[in-house]
Amino acid sequence: MSTPTLTAHARPATFEVDAVNERGETVPTAIAGEHALTLYLDKRELVTLMTLGAAPEHLALGYLRNQRLVADVGEIAAVQVDWDTGSVAITSHSLAQRGVALWDDPARGASLAGRLDRRTVTTGCGQGTVFGDLMDELDRVVLPAHARLTEEVLYTVMDRVRRHESIYKVAGAVHGCALCANAGDERGEILRFVEDVGRHNAVDAIAGWMWIEGVGGADKVFYTTGRLTSEMVIKCAQMGIPFLLSRSGLTQMGYEIARRVGMTMIGRCQGRHYLLFTGGERFVRAAATELA
Amino acid sequence: MSTPTLTAHARPATFEVDAVNERGETVPTAIAGEHALTLYLDKRELVTLMTLGAAPEHLALGYLRNQRLVADVGEIAAVQVDWDTGSVAITSHSLAQRGVALWDDPARGASLAGRLDRRTVTTGCGQGTVFGDLMDELDRVVLPAHARLTEEVLYTVMDRVRRHESIYKVAGAVHGCALCANAGDERGEILRFVEDVGRHNAVDAIAGWMWIEGVGGADKVFYTTGRLTSEMVIKCAQMGIPFLLSRSGLTQMGYEIARRVGMTMIGRCQGRHYLLFTGGERFVRAAATELA
Numbered sequence: 222m223s224t225p226t227l228t229a230h231a232r233p234a235t236f237e238v239d240a241v242n243e244r245g246e247t248v249p250t251a252i253a254g255e256h257a258l259t260l261y262l263d264k265r266e267l268v269t270l271m272t273l274g275a276a277p278e279h280l281a282l283g284y285l286r287n288q289r290l291v292a293d294v295g296e297i298a299a300v301q302v303d304w305d306t307g308s309v310a311i312t313s314h315s316l317a318q319r320g321v322a323l324w325d326d327p328a329r330g331a332s333l334a335g336r337l338d339r340r341t342v343t344t345g346c347g348q349g350t351v352f353g354d355l356m357d358e359l360d361r362v363v364l365p366a367h368a369r370l371t372e373e374v375l376y377t378v379m380d381r382v383r384r385h386e387s388i389y390k391v392a393g394a395v396h397g398c399a400l401c402a403n404a405g406d407e408r409g410e411i412l413r414f415v416e417d418v419g420r421h422n423a424v425d426a427i428a429g430w431m432w433i434e435g436v437g438g439a440d441k442v443f444y445t446t447g448r449l450t451s452e453m454v455i456k457c458a459q460m461g462i463p464f465l466l467s468r469s470g471l472t473q474m475g476y477e478i479a480r481r482v483g484m485t486m487i488g489r490c491q492g493r494h495y496l497l498f499t500g501g502e503r504f505v506r507a508a509a510t511e512l513a
Numbered sequence: 514m515s516t517p518t519l520t521a522h523a524r525p526a527t528f529e530v531d532a533v534n535e536r537g538e539t540v541p542t543a544i545a546g547e548h549a550l551t552l553y554l555d556k557r558e559l560v561t562l563m564t565l566g567a568a569p570e571h572l573a574l575g576y577l578r579n580q581r582l583v584a585d586v587g588e589i590a591a592v593q594v595d596w597d598t599g600s601v602a603i604t605s606h607s608l609a610q611r612g613v614a615l616w617d618d619p620a621r622g623a624s625l626a627g628r629l630d631r632r633t634v635t636t637g638c639g640q641g642t643v644f645g646d647l648m649d650e651l652d653r654v655v656l657p658a659h660a661r662l663t664e665e666v667l668y669t670v671m672d673r674v675r676r677h678e679s680i681y682k683v684a685g686a687v688h689g690c691a692l693c694a695n696a697g698d699e700r701g702e703i704l705r706f707v708e709d710v711g712r713h714n715a716v717d718a719i720a721g722w723m724w725i726e727g728v729g730g731a732d733k734v735f736y737t738t739g740r741l742t743s744e745m746v747i748k749c750a751q752m753g754i755p756f757l758l759s760r761s762g763l764t765q766m767g768y769e770i771a772r773r774v775g776m777t778m779i780g781r782c783q784g785r786h787y788l789l790f791t792g793g794e795r796f797v798r799a800a801a802t803e804l805a
Contacts, residue, residue, distance in 0.1 A: 236765050240780075240788035243664075245798060250788060255743055255764035271743060271766070372535075393762030393781075394740040418742060418764050448686040450710060451547055451563060470685030472547035472710050473528050474563065488532075489685075496532035496542060506537060 223295060223314070224433060225282075230302040232256055232274030234416075235392045251392040255418050259308045260284060262291075263315075263322035273388070273395060273417045276426040277302045280417075281309045283429030287456050289358065290333060291323070294432045359455060362482050364463040365439045370403060370485060372507040374442070377409025378466060379490050382444055388416045389446070396420030396447045400427050403464065404440040412441070420447035424456050431460060438462035449475040449488055458482045463503060466490050471498060515587060515606070516725060517574075522594040524548060524566030526708075527684045543684040547710050551600045552576060554583075555607075555614035565680070565687060565709045568718040569594045572709075573601045575721030579748050581650065582625060583615070586724045651747060654774050656755040657731045662695060662777060664799040666734070669701030670758060671782050674736055680708045681738070688712030688739045692719050695756065696732035704733070712739035716748050723752060730754035741767040741780055750774045755795060758782050763790060 235251040242248050256274045260267040260281055267290070272280060278300045285291045291313075298317040302309045316322045324333060378401045389395050398420065400413040413430055417423040424445070431438070438461030445453060449471035455478060457465045465479070465486045476498060479486040485500030497504055527543040534540050548566045552559040552573055559582070564572060570592045577583045583605075590609040594601045608614045616625060670693045680687050690712065692705040705722055709715040716737070723730070730753030737745060741763035747770060749757045757771070757778045768790060771778040777792030789796055 238768055238790065240790050241793060242789075243785060243787055248788065250790075252762065252768055253764045255766035257766075394742070394764050418740070448710070450686070470544065472545045472686050474547035474549075476530055476544055493535060495535055496540065497534075498530065498532050498542075501533060 223298075225294065225297040226299040226301075227278040227433075228300065228302045230277060230304060232277075232304065234273060234275055234388045253388060253392045253394045253418055256304070257307045258302070259306075260311065261308060262311045263313050263324055264310070265322065265324050270422060271418060272422050274304075275388075275417065276415055276430070277309055279415075279426040279429035279433070280422055281311055281429065282432055283425030283427065285311065286428050286432050287425050287459060296323075359458060359478065359482055362458045362461070364458065364461065364483050366483070366503075368403070368439060368463045369503055369505050370442060370464045371505045374403060374409040375466070375487065375490070375495065375504075376493070378411075378442055378444055379468075379495075381409065381411050382414075385411060385414055387414075394418060396423055396445065398423040398427055398446075399444040400431070400436075400462075401442040401444060402440070403442045409442075412436075420445060421452060421456070424453065428456065428460055442466060444490075445469075448472065449479075449486060451475050451478055454478045454482075454484065454486070458484060463500070466495075515590075517586065517589040518591040518593075519570040519725070520592065520594045522569060522596060524569075524596065526565060526567055526680045545680060545684045545686045545710055548596070549599045550594070551598075552603065553600060554603045555605050555616055556602070557614065557616050562714060563710060564714050566596075567680075567709065568707055568722070569601055571707075571721035571725070572714055572718040573603055573721065574724055575717030575719065577603065578720050578724050579717050579751060588615075651750060651770065651774055654750045654753070656750065656753065656775050658775070658795075660695070660731060660755045661795055661797050662734060662756045663797045666695060666701040667758065667779065667782070667787065667796075668785070670703075670734055670736055671760075671787075673701065673703050674706075677703060677706055679706075686710060688715055688737065690715040690719055690738070691736040692723070692728075692754075693734040693736060694732070695734045701734075704728075712737060713744060713748070716745065720748065720752055734758060736782075737761075740764065741771075741778060743767050743770055746770045746774075746776065746778070750776060755792070758787075 232254050237249050240248050240250045254273050257269050258272050259269045296313050298314045299312045313323050382399050395416040397416040399411045402410050413427050415423045415426040441462050442464040443457050443462045444466045448469045449467050451474035454475045467488050468490045471488050479499040485503040486498045487495050489496045524546050529541050532540050532542040546565050549561050550564050551561045588605050590606045591604045605615050674691050687708040689708040691703045694702050705719050707715045707718040733754050734756040735749050735754045736758045740761045741759050743766035746767045759780050760782045763780050771791040777795040778790045779787050781788045
């Protein structure tokens with residue numbers, strides 16, 4: 222399987238503007254970038270995402286992956302971001318080598334178009350569009366039953382995220398996601414941290430990175446600053462990650478989907494507090510460990 | 514102009530589930546509802562929104578308004594929500610009286626379809642889809658130059674929102690928006706407060722309410738708990754509201770659009786603090802008032 226060629230065109234994360242505070246003082250203030258990025262797959266326009274632009278190539282890949290528009294990253298030859306036109310061109314091997322766009326392949330053109338036609342606008346921040354059939358596919362997701370998350374690793378993840386230097390601390394107005402290890406010496410450490418003005422962009426950028434790097438989800442923990450809505454749970458399940466953590470709350474549908482796919486979901490992670498909502502059989506409390 | 518007939522089918526805002534905290538105690542915990550609601554305009558499927566379901570009829574109307582799919586609320590005969598099927602049927606007078614769906618009206622069918630074809634997924638939480646041409650229309654928006662917001666009214670709005678009983682206080686995982694008066698005896702008071710799992714749903718539900726009630730935006734103030742991204746600023750401008758407040762930060766594009774349309778935008782509203790970012794000529798600080 223070949224690896225796609227990627228540009229590396231991140232945008233500056235913050236910009237400084239002058240604001241006036243309650244004392245009438247002019248205060249130089251950092252604000253988060255927000256840029257329109259139009260995705261083209263084999264020259265066909267897919268969608269325009271509004272993004273911070275921190276990881277545009279991985280975002281484009283993760284979008285294709287999470288929307289199930291391309292099944293295998295090995296089909297993609299190149300991902301080229303061009304900020305002058307606010308676009309990212311994703312080119313398949315099929316087009317590059319045989320001159321046949323994925324859209325024009327009779328076997329898949331119809332199914333691709335079908336996915337684009339059935340759209341759902343979800344509650345996620347940011348990139349809220351999920352194209353058809355995701356719920357059907359969820360029933361085929363199998364999360365590892367024997368994976369375990371200890372309270373110690375949970376606290377390590379929370380601590381690492383808290384200490385991480387972030388755009389949020391400087392400018393606010395972004396959501397962050399972290400992919401953390403849950404095996405080996407790196408257990409609890411951040412492997413990948415992405416922020417975006419839309420939190421689903423941040424998830425997708427991590428999914429794109431995992432895809433191209435061939436990183437699996439079974440021995441990972443996913444942390445998000447955002448709420449645990451249906452779409453967040455679905456994307457985490459699709460990446461095969463059994464543990465989903467958030468400092469925020471959850472919605473009813475997020476809860477129901479997590480139960481359905483058997484995910485371990487922990488919300489309200491702040492300080493030394495947390496609430497374990499689903500999948501308690503995979504969670505090992507410190508007290509239980511001590512007694513064992 | 515006739516007023517559409519609406520159902521009144523709000524869903525319960527919160528549900529209780531059992532969670533386990535860090536002490537191993539089972540804690541009954543309120544979580545926010547999240548429901549799929551598919552919008553049909555004259556029997557054609559438009560989109561599926563994930564919503565708290567607090568104001569589904571106004572949400573459907575506001576969606577049509579803010580996506581510029583229907584120009585005049587007087588064209589709509591009925592809005593009927595049916596949670597058994599998770600759908601809302603919006604019926605035009607054209608279909609109800611003449612049997613001609615808006616989609617089949619040759620004069621507008623093409624432009625309606627065109628709007629649906631050009632979609633942008635924006636950084637807003639939740640309902641992130643905006644259909645084409647919004648930026649062009651923005652240049653036609655004229656916000657009242659002579660409107661003024663005093664610091665006193667700003668603090669009143671912040672105080673009213675803080676005291677407001679909300680789902681957020683109970684369950685988290687929602688964003689809130691408030692439409693407040695900026696004229697007469699009610700100056701600073703909340704006229705309408707809507708929460709949703711997607712903050713753009715909350716904005717749209719307020720836009721739908723204003724539309725059906727014939728409420729204008731020139732003498733209003735809009736408050737949101739969410740970030741001031743491009744889409745939030747665009748929707749506020751479309752409603753004709755010159756003042757946009759948030760307790761959160763803003764993005765670069767939100768800032769640029771606010772400057773372009775001449776909106777007064779104030780972020781980081783917390784306690785007695787705020788940051789005035791744009792449109793300072795409409796803002797009257799208390800000190801300035803005392804000197805006058």
